[in-house]
Amino acid sequence: MEILRIKNLRVGIDGKEIIKGLDLTINAGEVHAIMGPNGTGKSTLANVLAGKPGYEVIEGEIIFLGKDLLELEPEERAREGLFLAFQYPVEIPGVTNSNFMKTAVNEIRKYRNLEPLDAFDFLRLMKERAALVGLDSSYLNRNVNEGFSGGEKKRNEIFQLAMLEPTLAILDETDSGLDIDALKVVANGVNALRSDDRSFLVITHYQRLLNYLTPDFVHVMYDGKIVLSGGKELAFELEAKGYDWLKNGNNGKN
Amino acid sequence: MNFVEKVNKIFFDTFHHFAEKFHIQKRKLYLEEFNKIGLPTLKHEEWKYTNLSFLNEIEIDSLDHTKVDIDSIYKKVDFLNGSENIVIPFINGKVAFNSVKFYDGVNINRIDEELLFSKNGTLERFLHFYDSSNPFGYLNLALFFDALNLKIEENLEKSVVLIYYYDSAYQGISNSLTFIDVGENTKANIVVVFVNDSKKKIFANEFINVNLQRNSDVEINFVQHDLDNLILINNLNVIAESEITFKANTFSLTTEFVRNNLNLEFAAEHSSAFLNGIYLVNDGNFVDDHTLLMHNMPYCTSDENFRGILDGSGRAVFNGKIYVARNAQKTNAYQSNKNLLLSNEARVNTKPQLEIYADDVKCTHGATAGFLDQEMLFYIISRGIGKDKAKSLLLNSFVSENLEKVSQSELRNYLKEVVARKLHLEDIFFCSSIDELTKV
Secondary structure: OEEEEEEEEEEEEOOEEEEEEEEEEEEOOOEEEEEOOOOOOHHHHHHHHHOOOOOEEEEEEEEEOOEEHHHOOHHHHHHHOEEEEOOOOOOEEEEEHHHHHHHHHHHHHHHOOOOOOOHHHHHHHHHHHHHHOOOOHHHHHOEEOOOOOHHHHHHHHHHHHHHHOOOEEEEEOOOOOOOHHHHHHHHHHHHHHOEOOEEEEEEEOOOHHHHHOOOOEEEEEEOOEEEEEEOOHHHHHHHHHOOHHHHOOOOOOO | OOHHHHHHHHHHHHHHHHOOOHHHHHHHHHHHHHHHHOOOOOOOHHHOOOOOHHHHHOOOOOOOOOOOOHHHHHHHOHHHOHHHOEEEEEEOOEEOHHHOOOEOOEEEEEOOHHHHHOOOOOOHHHHHHOOOOOHHHHHHHHHOOOEEEEEEOOOOOOOEEEEEEEOOOOOOEEOOEEEEEEOOOOEEEEEEEEEEOOOOOEEEEEEEEEEEOOOOEEEEEEEEEEEEEEEEEEEEEEEEOOOOEEEEEEEEEEEEEEEEEEEEEEOOOOOEEEEEEEEEEOOOOEEEEEEEEEEOOOOOEEEEEEEEEEOOOOEEEEEEEEEEOOOOOOOEEEEEEEEEEOOOOOEEEEEEEEEEOOOOOEEEEEEEEEOOOHHHHHHHHOOOOOHHHHHHHHHHHHHHHHHOOOOOHHHHHHHHHHHHHHOOOHHHHOOOOHHHHHHO
């Protein structure tokens, strides 16, 4: 089943074109990785999918679960089952993780005409999902990301992913700033959340996250386009040859 | 008649019988001081953003104290567990002495007026707080009902709660005058709550003068919320001896007109003072927080943090003056005033004023007026939370730090609830007890 289809997407910021004609299709249960050097538009793609204001879609279409994604407000995209794990998660003083998640889960359930979860079910779910990413349940009572280390913030993103149970999860540079132990915890969390009805789009600069999180497809993005697609072995090839390999005029035709 | 003429008439109607007495003559001198300045206009430096001309329009009846059922007043502040605290009710500015019980560790009495005004009397050491910057100080000394004295001599487990209540039939002026003396090594928690039932305009000009003896530790919380028809000038003057810790928090949450004058003098070394405030203003609301920290002695620290959310046509003023005397070396003074503007009509005037005569001090100040952080907003929305609710969560987040500064948990939770209600977040914070459950 097709989850996401991006056709000839062109996106600009402040009049400058960043994504210059991108095509990508993701089916149910697949894990896709997008790699590429800095400044090629990887994070722009993640932000456009999540609906962050400030981006101008010049051309193209994005179909998410049969709907025109670009017509949906960002909160509607989330309620339809799209999730973005942020590269730089934001701190929200005065709002506890548990209240934040309770609000989000119940708003999503309301959108889907489901009853809100009662406090006990919700608590059980939170504790279970927190354990999945190795977050002590004391974190649930702490304010969202406030005073969290870089690793804790990223783990909290995966915890939120686990709580909101999206159909498509986008991980934007989730591995950046993580040491190897934190990286393993995050990857194990993601692996535990893989299923036939959940797809992942993993955006990363380095191949190392993919050591723990085996993708079905690897795409190489360069200068606003996907220039190369292949299986997981492509990641290793890229790691060995470096991104200069792309810059030297190799346009994917090796 | 204008405001000045009205208050003069009230003065003579009330006091002409005893005109020859010493204390009435003193009152009259203060009335004359008030008359010299008159109602401050926008030309007055300390009132330049605070338009008071509407006071000329309000009716002021003669000084009056209606009989009010005290229990009904206590019910209005049941969040404080009324009976558990040391409660002192003021009705239209007059202390309801009949309702005040006796408590160990607190001495509550009416000050003899001769004693109040005499040389070395109760008032004298506070007189330097009374000057032309605030003519309502003089007006208060001319028109107050009783001078109340509270002497706190032991650590109190209970809070001292002053309830300023204005009854439904009242239309007039309220001037209370309270002195609080906190003894050496003594810890006290004071709550000042304003409750207005009047449907007519009330002009309330309440004064609390506090003397903090060595190594005392005092917190005062001013609770001002949903005060329609009340024109409140709330005045606090504090003298800090050595090694004291003092904290004052103001919560002005949708109030028609509030001016908080918070003045503190460091009269000895090694003391700390923390002034914090939250104001929420919407259509027809006005809040003016004026603070003055007089660092007259070395090795003292002051820290001010005022946060405001302005919506609709709401208006606010913050004026923070820090004075550091020549010999007040090693002073640390921090001041911050942050505002969030939610509409085009909302307005805030913020003015830090630093006057520093010592050369070895650390003083910082910052004032901002801005809009909601779009990165934070998007983060919340991206989790499926609607825009309005996401904005409210951020607004709550903006003031939460100052809510946490209230140390008494019942009051803190009550204020959190009031703020959440105003931001339409009750269902998030108070419908279920997720936070409580997760602690288990």
